[in-house]
Amino acid sequence: MKYNLAVTIDKASGFCFGVVYAIEMAEDILDDEDYLYCLGDIVHNDEEVKRLTDKGLRIIDHEQLQLLHNEKVLIRAHGEAPSTYQLAMENNLTLIDASCPVVLKLQNRIKNSHDDKEHILIFGKHGHAEVIGLQGQTDGEALVFQDLSELDNAELPAKFTLYSQTTKSTDKFYHIKDQLLSRGYEVKANDTICRQVSNRYTDLEQFVVNFNKVIFVSGKKSSNGKVLYDVCKKYNDNSYFISTVEELELDWFDANDKVGICGATSTPMWLMEKVKAKLESF
Structure with a gap:
């Protein structure tokens, strides 16, 4: 049976500008160099982290940072405490600061x-x-x-x-x-x-009511992912939270459903496109 789903991605979903900025900085360096250290996951989305680690991004924690000397380290959008900057000076680390403005x-x-x-x-x-x-x-x-x-x-x-x-x-x-x-x-x-985050509540309210089913795509570690999914669920009870394409289940859908796809500020558009393609194959 072909489900013939009509699938739409929410254009307002996807990375906020702070995440875009951090990822672009990482990619620019990785275009020229074999690797780059990043203090913590660059974004709370495992699929995007894997894409970048495959390019040479090396995720480290604060304990590993203490052992690092004479290297470049990316500070992600979440920002860091003053002690991190102090340690960088002591260990001669070059910080690529992508802290969100x-x-x-x-x-x-x-x-x-x-x-x-x-x-x-x-x-x-x-x-x-x-x-x-x-x-x-x-x-x-x-x-x-x-x-x-x-x-x-x-x-x-x-x-x-x-x-x-x-x-x-x-x-x-x-x-x-x-x-x-x-x-x-x-x-x-x-x-x-951040108003770019809070405005999404209203955007989502208006988006999800137009569909029989809603697929919300987000990493499980994302704080705003949890909050935004709650908004989806409040305005459309047929909302489902997934982190990967593999988590989609056929029995969620009926033939000819209108399906909306949306995501957190840490959800890459390429992943929502992948979900759309999978749904359209059902």
Whole structure:
């Protein structure tokens, strides 16, 4: 049986400019050199990471960085803590800095707040590369939380400054701000969420309602992938999360379905094209 699926890719999905910038920098160097070290996965998408490691990208962690000398190392879009730059100077490492401009601006704001002796709270995912870099601006003093319930029993100062990881939900950020105000705290809130990410919520709402089925393509490590998939699921219950083409299942579909494909800011367009081709072969 031929399913005859009508498949459309969301034109607003795919890499954000910060990821595009980092990948282009890596590819430019790998066109001329055999290898390039990258501190952490260049993007939270295993398929794209494999494509680049096949070209010579070498992914290392912070422990391996300490053993490296006289080499080039790419800093990905998520940014890094000041200690990384200090280590690079000590080990004579050349840093290719592809930190996202939005993240760099946020790092500077947090550092200025810390220098002004403000108490800082960061709404972000524990252990996330961007959040580690942000907390590093405060010498590790900022309090990181990913859910409001974590603050229920925390001893917070009466007055503090609230920041957010750039890929968090705007609605959730403002809900947290309102809840903290209602608890009697004096909150100076800085909405530092990337609009290229937050605008996708609205774009996705409008996209997914046009289809019988929705395939959301994202790496499992992607923070905004989880958030954006929740948006898909909220507005179209027949939404499915996949990371690779192999995860597609035929029994999700009915003949002549209209299928929409969308993805995270870390999902490459080539992977969504691959998913489209597979669906059209059913």
